Amino acid sequence: MMGPNHEFYNRRTRSTRFNAAVIMSTSWSCLDCLRLILVTSCLVAFCWELPSGVEAEDSFCQALTPSPTLTQFVDKLPIPYQIPVNTTEISIGAWKIKQKLHRDLPPTTLYAYGESQETARFPGPTFEATLDVKARIHWENHIPDNKHFLPVDTSINWAHPKHGGVPTVVHLHGAETESIYDGHPDAWWTPKGEHGYTYVTQHYSYPNSQRPALLWYHDHVVGITRLNVLAGLAGLYFVRSPKDKLTKxxxxxxxxxxxxxxxxxxxxxxxxxxxxxxxNATIHPTWCPEYFGDTILVNGKAWPYLEVYPRVYRLRLLNAANARFFNLSLSEPSLRFHKIGTDGGYLETKPQILKSLLVAPAERLDLLIDFSKLKPGDVVYVNNSAPAPFPDGTDSFSPPQTRSVLKFQVTAWPNSRQARGRPSNSDLRNALQYVESARTVQKIKYTNALHRYLRLQEFDDANGNPIVSLIENRTWRDPVVDFPREGAVEVWEWINTTPDAHPIHVHLIQFKVLNLQPFDENGYLNGSCNIEVGFSKPGTCFTGPPLPPKIYHTGFKDTAIVWPNFVTRYGIRFQTSDGRRFPFDPTLGPGYVFHCHILDHEDNDMMRPYKLIH
Known part of the structure; x- marks a missing residue:
């Protein structure tokens, strides 16, 4: 796979690190100037609330003070508690809590979902939904803060409640649902009763009429999604079918x-x-192009361990990071990941047997790992090799501790279970053979499909620091220009002219990545060649033929990696993922959105609305 424009990207990262180094080594008078900017900004609501007992200390974009040293693999992996959801409405609130994220770390202030403040945790409760059985959730906001405990940058589009408070709105990511329940970025609410202009209700209804899959829910407020998700407002949502033989x-x-x-x-x-x-504090006082932390958490614990028996396990994985990609591998050479599903459910191909897994923010993976040939006492580490920013980052954003994720500790079967032997559902070979024999392939024709061309753009200051990212040179507040027809088949061609790989998410539907094709970025930008000439007639900017989807592109997706210097083509059918009509009218309400799921990009205008028509 060809990487990004290395010269441009390295210039950008060197520039960013140089600027931060200059700031930290300059005289106090210069630092006082920066502080004056921040203090002045606070007068117009650029300020934020620090957790109790925290003294204000400057923290520079992409040059953060390192975390305290923490011993890895001392905390047991927590499992979020489960809540069945159905036609009986339940109430779930966003709360301010304290949570221990490592044995040796004091409790951390978070915002988190739960039925009460006492049960609220990050990740939030895991919802268990049933195929074709509606789920009803009343989403509430109980966050008491007048201002966010993380710095809000009001120089970018954001909710800006006039009476204060932390706005929230919930997006069920991957759901096929009416737009009034989709978590539209301007449908937020606060505990003080203030609402965004597309707000309709907090009583959400999810039809669960799509293919069984792992979804996830998270906050989606315009301009502060990166803050609310980082603060802990996220959790898992399973759609399961009682007729799914693979479940058992x-x-x-x-x-x-x-x-x-x-x-x-x-x-x-x-x-x-x-x-x-x-x-660039004169343009965006606090906004940063990407947030990268030096501590890896799984289920809300830093570098936890999990005891496993010598048998097969199924792992349902979500990358909930703001910007960090993960490329996961196992330390035991004999082990493999058996990938059986992705964002939209089971693969339509046979299971993929992989040594490594690339997973971008918001992507999900359905995996099997067979520990049956290991013996008690064996240890297997899950490691990460993805650079940050992806795909051509630097060591400064990926210190050595970010290479470790989790430890599996193989333990002996308890005597009561040894007598029964291994459960029958641990037979990996039979399970995989069943998947291959039972799979169905949906053939969708894209020959006469409408093509939409969508440029990803980054605009920098004179020092090469990003100041905004756009799609088709439009901001979030620009009028809607994309009106797909319900039931139509379209090809969306993402033309990435930026140095980053972007995980692009489309609300409401599942799509398939058709192919990707390299192009001459300089020629395209200066107008000496073209791309937008149709799916079957390559434009003069292309530098090679279309390439098949990468292994991490396969399956039904709602989020996929769009590489720099490539055109990545999504095949989209505006129906349910199993080919049926939506059980609701998708043309009603405020409509849907598509955006980059690097949340720092999404918040600074790499997001656009779209509306379906009949």
Whole structure:
């Protein structure tokens, strides 16, 4: 796979690190100037609330003070508690809590979902939904803060409640649902009763009429999604079918393990270290192009361990990081990941047997790992080799500790279970053979499909520091220009002219990555060649033929990696993922959105609305 424009990207990262180094080594008078900017900004609501007992300290974009040294693999992996959801409405609130994220770290201030403040945790409760059975959730906001405990940058589009408070709105990521329940970025609410202009209700209804899959829910407020998700407002949501024979053929119950990955950076008192000085503080006082932490968390614990029996386990994995990609591998050479599903459910191809897994922010993976040939006492580490920013980052954003994720500790079967032997659902070969024989392939024709061309753009200051990212040179507030027809088949061609790989997410639907094709970025930008000439007639900017989807592109997706210097083509059918009509009218309400799921990009205008029509 061809990488990004290396010269441009390295210039950008050198520039960013140089600027931060200059700031930290300059005279106090210069620092006083920066502080004056921040203090002045606070007068117009650029300020934020620090957790109790925290003293204000400057934190520079992409040059954060390292976290305190923490011993890895001393905390047991927690499993979020489960809540069944159906037509009986339940109430789930966003709360301010304290949570221990490592044995040796003081409790961390978070915002988190739960039925009460006492049960609220990060990740939030795991919802168990049933195929074709509606789920009803009343989402509430009980956050007491008048201002966010992380720095809000009001120089970018954001909710800006006039009476204060922390706005929230919930997006069920991957769900096929009415737009009034989709968590539209301007449908937020606060505990003080203030609402965004697309707000309709907090009583959400999810039809669960799509293919069984792992979804996830997270906050989606315009301009502060990166803050609210980083603060802890996220959790898992399973859609399961009672007719799915694989549910019992594969490992289930205690042998089906959710893995929610993310990264954070901490101060010594346990609070989150988040930049309060941006790359270009005169334009965006606190906004930073990407947030990278030096501490890896799984299910809300830093570098935990999990005891496993010598059998097959099923792992349901989510990358919930703001910007960090993960490339996961296992330290035991004999082990492999058996990938059986992705964002939209089971693969339509045979299971993929892989040594490594690349997973971008918001992507999910359905995996099997067979520990049956290992013996008690054996240890297997999950490692990470993805650079940050991806794909061509630097060591400064990926210190050595970010290479470690989790430890599996193989333990002996208890005597009561040894007598029964291994459960039948641990037979990996039979399970995989069943998947291959039972799979169905949906053939969708894209020959006469409408093509939409969508440029990803980054605009920098004179020093090469990013100041905004756009799609088709439009901001979030620009009028809607994309109106797909319900039931139509389209090809969306993402033309990436930036140095980053972007995980692009489209609300409401599942799509397939058709192919990707390299192009001459300089020629395209200066107008000496073209791309937008149709799916079957390559434009003069292309530098090679279309390439098949990469292994991490396969399956039904709602989020996929769009590489720099490539055109990546999504094949989209505006129906349910199993080919049916939506059980609701998708043309009603405020409509849907598509955006980059690097949340720092999304918050600074790399997000656009779209509306379906009949």
């Amino acid at each position: 053929l594969f490992p289930y119950g205690e042998y089906e393990i959710p893995f929610v990955l993310r990264d954070l950076q901490f101060w010594a008192n346990g609070s989150i270290n988040f930049p309060n000085i941006g790359d």
